[in-house]
Amino acid sequence: MLSAESAEIVRATLPVVGASLDEITERFYETMFAEHPDLLDGTFNRGNQRNGEQRRALAGSIAAFATMLLEHPDERPDHLLSRIAHKHAAVSVTDDQYVIVHKYLFGAIAEVLGEAVTPQVAAAWDEVYWLMAGALIAMEARIYAEAGAKGGRTWRRWRVVERREETADTASFVLAPLGDEPVPPAAPGQYVSVRVQLPDGVHQLRQYTLSGCGEDDLRRITVKRVRGEGSPDGEVSNLLHDTVAEGDELTLSAPFGDVVLADGDEPLVLVSAGIGCTPVTAMLQHLALTGSTRRVLVLHADRSKADHALREDMKRLAEALPGGEKIFWYEEGPCGCARPGRMDLSEVEIPRGAVVYMCGPLPFMREVRAQLLKAGVAAHDVHYEVFGPDLWLGAA
Known part of the structure; x- marks a missing residue:
């Protein structure tokens, strides 16, 4: 070349x-x-x-x-x-x-x-x-x-048909498409861009994983508020939290992203922390809707039960799978439904030949990837998604 x-x-x-x-x-x-x-x-x-x-x-x-x-x-x-x-x-x-x-x-x-x-x-x-x-x-x-886009034009308007408060700082927006054009398909794990105009008149885009796709082309994004007044990193997420209600309209791109759940019969290990649960939830929904019989091990870490967005969805979907199993870790507060502290795989049986999908903060994913490799997972079978610029690109 x-x-x-x-x-x-x-x-x-x-x-x-x-x-x-x-x-x-x-x-x-x-x-x-x-x-x-x-x-x-x-x-x-x-x-x-x-x-x-x-x-x-x-x-x-x-x-x-x-x-x-x-x-x-x-x-x-x-x-x-x-x-x-x-x-x-x-x-x-x-x-x-x-x-x-x-x-x-x-x-x-x-x-x-x-x-x-x-x-x-x-x-x-x-x-x-x-x-x-x-x-x-x-x-x-x-x-x-x-994506059915012409000349890079991928945008369309969607109406918020439901706003759901998942935790104190996380909200889900269920969206229905406007217009008669076909809705491009979305693969479990993909994200969309949301385009908004900020108070200073500047338009900004942010990517949010589709945390679910339903009947009648309904789609869901789950957005975490970024705490800290005036934080430039959270100006779009905070605007969505503060101003978007049921009945409002949003401009979304077509779905994109190459870290998507692949078909197959190999065991799956779905790993997440914090708001990284969004692609995992979409993958679990897809597996449940398609009647998958694959062995699926769901591993999630969070600060506490109250901070665990989409917890009930993850629990329900994992339990609906014939081969599903879930383990949660919470750092704060006693909880009989989860293990205490940070995610530790030393006492977790990782299925032989498993394919792994991971999403969460980079330090978390680096640490868990090392544990997975030690447990015998092949490096090429560990797939990860990073929210924001991929500072791990080429290093993993």
Whole structure:
């Protein structure tokens, strides 16, 4: 994929470029948004810009892609690219935006690295960029087509037919589609973007997992409020909590996401913590509706029983499965229905040959993944979903 000449240069310069990627991406975003502030109105998540997560995710994906090109020159890292492509499709990224990104990214590289960026070095990394961009553009075109979207237009209006308070800081919104267009299918584990206008007039998008799909094309999202007054990371979630009621309308994208429950008869281990229960609940619902007889082990950790969103759904669905079993862990308060403390798999029998789906905070997933591998689960059978920029991409 990468020419021999460029591969030699990229291999020689990767340590220097990699060490400077955080500074490069910071400068890249700073310059691009200064000249294209419109990109913060409806495309980029300004909360992730403020906390630096998007910058770190971009740096990590570039470094991971370049490394994979060098280590596996005859293979395209589609597992890495697929995750990025679905994230892009969820915010309606278009082909022309790759040209804009290229301009400011390479301007930042030249500015940060200075004379080290010779014409040969620039050409080699330019090849890396367009290999990655070209693959993503092709993937995103297929994803848009599968979602029935034309030109990246994936949006439609939905009406809130029910608002359900799950916990003190978590609410579910049951949604019905407006209009006569067919509703694109949703796979268990996928998410949608919700597009809102904030009080300052700026549009922002946030992704929420579909925590359930019902009859008559009804869908449900479950949103956790982010505590802390003025938190930029929670401005959309808090707006939904504070202002959206039954009868209101929301703008949603088609469903996206590549971490979806695959068909098969292997045992399943569904692992979650906190609001990471949303994709697990959707998977359990799908298994129950299809009459699955697979062995399913549901493992969930939370602060307390009162904080466990969708607890009754998870309990009911797991118990409805012939091969279902559930174990909950709560850190606070005595509870005979759960184990105390943090999730500990040392005394849990993990089914042989199990396929695992995980969702929760990154530290939690790193810790549990290590326990699963120790228990004999194959690394390639551990699938995970990250809420927000994937800072684990290429490292897991």
